[in-house]
Amino acid sequence: xxxxxxxxxxxxxxxxxxxxxxxxxxxxxxxxxxxxxxxxxxxxxxxxxxxxxxxxxxxxxxxxxxxxxxxxxxxxxxxxxxxxxxxxxxxxxxxxxxxxxxxxxxxxxxxxxxxxxxxxxxxxxxxxxxxxxxx
Numbered sequence: 001x002x003x004x005x006x007x008x009x010x011x012x013x014x015x016x017x018x019x020x021x022x023x024x025x026x027x028x029x030x031x032x033x034x035x036x037x038x039x040x041x042x043x044x045x046x047x048x049x050x051x052x053x054x055x056x057x058x059x060x061x062x063x064x065x066x067x068x069x070x071x072x073x074x075x076x077x078x079x080x081x082x083x084x085x086x087x088x089x090x091x092x093x094x095x096x097x098x099x100x101x102x103x104x105x106x107x108x109x110x111x112x113x114x115x116x117x118x119x120x121x122x123x124x125x126x127x128x129x130x131x132x133x134x135x
Contacts, residue, residue: 009036010056010129015046015072016091017064021114025059028118029125043067047075054082057128060108062092073107087128091116 012035016022022039029035038055040046044066050058058076060069069090076083090108110124 009034010131011036011038011054012125012129013038013040013046013049013055013058015040015043015049015058015060015064015069017041017061021061021091021116024116025121028116028121031122032125032131034131035125035129043069043072047072050076050083050086051079051081055086057087057089057125058083059089059091062090062094070107077107089121089124089128 012029014022014025014037016025016039019041022041026037029037038049040049043064046058046060046064046069047067049055050072060072062069064072073088073090076086087110088108089110089112091112091114093114109128112121112124
């Protein structure tokens with residue numbers, strides 16, 4: 001007899017200083033009730049959150065106040081934190097990174113350009129969380 005057990009929530013850290021981009025990400029992930037989103041509005045808040053609790057996925061904007069996304073990621077990788085092996089998506093508005101790249105800068109697992117393409121973002125999140133869209 002099959003049990004109807006819902007998967008445990010996936011806790012995702014979003015480090016994004018722009019409130020519009022925060023709302024876009026919330027909207028894009030709204031169809032995935034198994035995702036619990038934790039939002040940090042600057043690099044310092046993101047670093048503190050990533051050091052203090054484990055996440056299933058972390059999403060960083062490259063340019064944030066106080067500490068850049070690049071620096072936060074470097075620190076998390078170098079310091080061997082609870083999130084050292086956590087998959088990372090990094091957003092960039094840098095025109096040099098006009099397409100989705102994997103293993104960007106040996107830091108983030110995926111670099112996604114802004115403006116965020118919804119299907120690319122959503123499928124990347126699901127892939128990194130090892131989830132299927134129908135969950």
